[in-house]
Amino acid sequence: MNSAGRFLVALAVGVSLAWGANATAQPNDAVPHAHEEIMLKGGRTMIYDQNVAVTLRDGHVVYANVFRPKQPGTYPVVMAQGPYGKDATFQEAYASGWAQLLKANPEICAQSSCRFIRWEHTDPERWVGDGYVVIALDVRGSGYSPGYLDLVSAREARDFYDAIEWAGNQPWSNGKVGLLGISYMAINQWQVAALQPPHLAAMIPWEGASDLYREALFHGGIESNLFLQLWFKGQILPNQNGNAHTAYKDPGTGLPPTGPALSDDLLKANRASLVDSAHEHPLLDGYNQERNAVLSRIRTPFLSAGNLSAAGLHGRGNYEGFVRASSKEKWLFLHTGTHDDSFYSDEGIALQHKFFDHYLKGTDNKWEKTPAVSLVERDPARATWTTRTEQAWPLARTRYVSYHLDAKDHLLSTEPPKADASVTFDAGKTAALFDLSFDRTMEFTGPLAAHLWVGSSTTDADLFVTLQLFDDKGREVTFLGASDAASPLAQGWLRASRRKLVVERSKPYQPWYAFDEIQKLTPGQLYPVDVEIWPTSIIVHPGYKLTLRIEGADFQRPVSDPAANGFGKRGSGVFLHDDPVDRPQAEFAGVTTVASGAAHDSFLVLPMIPRGE
Incomplete structure (x- = not known):
């Protein structure tokens, strides 16, 4: 031609x-x-x-x-x-x-x-x-x-x-x-x-979101802008x-x-931008609802493969898909590592073949006898991790334990402090830290949440909640994950003005937000808020310490050579929330208060798995 x-x-x-x-x-x-x-x-x-x-x-x-x-x-x-x-x-x-x-x-x-x-x-x-x-x-x-x-x-x-x-x-x-x-x-x-x-x-x-609003576009109602921008420019365009x-x-x-x-004009006219739409549709309106899968309508047999170290995109959707889909034949496979390592591995391909051989070829390979859940046991004390099977998610034997915040001593305890106290942090500059030390081996596997009393010097506040684990020598335990080479134990987010709950869908270990209206704060007043923290799994040992970190900006570790490390070991990968349009300084650079005590009992709910059962 x-x-x-x-x-x-x-x-x-x-x-x-x-x-x-x-x-x-x-x-x-x-x-x-x-x-x-x-x-x-x-x-x-x-x-x-x-x-x-x-x-x-x-x-x-x-x-x-x-x-x-x-x-x-x-x-x-x-x-x-x-x-x-x-x-x-x-x-x-x-x-x-x-x-x-x-x-x-x-x-x-x-x-x-x-x-x-x-x-x-x-x-x-x-x-x-x-x-x-x-x-x-x-x-x-x-x-x-x-x-x-x-x-x-x-x-x-x-x-x-x-x-x-x-x-x-x-x-x-x-x-x-x-x-x-x-x-x-x-x-x-x-x-x-x-x-x-x-x-x-x-x-x-x-490893794919089943609720785009909550799991990719807006974490806790906060726009996940950096990922969207890099993804759209670098992979879509x-x-x-x-x-x-x-x-x-x-x-x-x-x-x-x-x-x-x-032409460039036609290219631009021939596409919708999720980056632009995030600014135009900050709430869970019809536009965003249309993109969320109606999980209850799913009847297809499926194997949902989720990553235990994938806060920001590649984790929650696989749990929620497994729990909420109406399929009678469904399985949950929880792995670690990057988002594609296990997918292309010989073991991963063998798993995929066995599942499809059964459902697409009709092969009698006993797949139907496969336990509903399999997960890697993340034990920092062991050089090699093993996989075990379970029958349900959350695990049937889970005991949800409340660890109460003590703002005076910066500790977590199974007993609530008797005296009221509070701690403050400058959003984007400092953080409130609460420590929990272990004197015995314990396991925590499943969804978790922080129930907090918070206030702000402004009419809004963003809460970035991170769980960090440190071993008996004080070294942080991190994980190679889907979005960061040094992922922390778990993460959660919430914009205080998006705190409205759907009560009938909320659980003590998993709040469910409506995201359909904005409820501003009165400066200086304390409010109860519930922060969803994405599921995790870990075995801890005597001498280990868990730190609950609450701050007003993304969790990011300092790195000695940013050019060499990029986002790879900062902790949150590319899932950052720093768009000035979504987070104007006047509202989100204030002083945040976290209260504790009898009148304002703040606590962390952890999914404890009894040992030996």
Whole structure:
């Protein structure tokens, strides 16, 4: 095609996209297509079809890469749709992540060429040889899929529904579709499963929020701005359909994997920004409600894989999905490490295969006898951690113990202090600390909460609550996590003016906020507030100390070399809350008071697990 022809194609596509959500796009000759037979390391042959057109209910077309066995027959489907580029290689588009993954799993390419691994997608070569079809789909408005980019929206969930039904009706499909992927590709599993597509037979949401407002956009009602900004600019915009300036390359063509080029004006007009919408919709209104999965409508069998060290995005959703979904067949798998280490490990892939073999192939592998919950025992005193099984979450034998704050002596105790006292801190500068020492080995596993009496010198206050653990030598116990290489034990957040509870849904160990109105503070007056702290699991030993840290800004450790460490060992990773629009100095740089004592009993609820039971 000559330059004039390319211009006309780009112009035609651009005009179609500019019409917005109701516009449709038909199969495009400018989108590259490939058909290739590939010999797998196991000796079987895989057929790779690039950019297969999938027509949605409104006539719009999105594009999928399909990997399937060469041998004729019908096979179960494992699929995912995402905005990160099904044709942008993990190795080049996410080089640092790839290096970290290889370090954790040096044998990752022993059974695969790793040619088709994409960020947070599964490796098709690890599935096709075992009789599966694997599909990777660019969401509308990303990669080669034209259209208006509206991330994690209701329409995007409906698109996913249509793609699942398309896959379930293909001649190479046995009619059973499973969903598999990390983070974004887990979030949209919760969303689409609530729509109940008939061909959806099972799913494995791996570390993905099931309540976007509470778990990604607004932690405790405080805007999580830094992550949104970095994510949108660094991962979403480079792969927006029509972005000719992307550094991503299609390994087959060497060209941008984003379709015909669009002007900057059209690119901006063809996308919704979650960063902008956070400013426009700070409460849990209809806009935000539409993006939250209706978990009670989920009936699909699933394996929810959550990270015990993932405050900020990759933890709470998997717990809540497991607890609140109506599926009768559901499992919770709790691991540690980065958000993709276990996903791509041999053990993780074996777990995924066993689950899907049962539900998508009908294999009698006794999966149904698998205990409902498995979790890593995080014991700092042991060099190697083991995994144990449980029958419920929260654990059935949990005893919730209240540890009362003593503001005078800065301690936590099972007995409330008799005298009233208070401690203050300058928001963003200092913190209130309360210590709890242990004289015996104990375990705490499950959700937890802080019930506090607080006041402010201004009309509002943000509370950042962190649990730190120190061993018998005074060294902090930290964890390699999904967002930070030195994650603390647990974290929670609350904006005081968003303290309104949904009483019927709240529990002593897990408050549930309405987030539907703003209740300002009267300066100098004390108010009871309940701070949800995301679930954790830990075994402590004699001489260990737990510190409850309450402050008015994000928990961040000082690092000796910020350029070398970046956010990696600060403690909160990229999940920071420092947007001056959301947190104006006049309201959020005041003096905060934490009270304790008989009249203002503040306490921390910990999920104690009896030893030996």
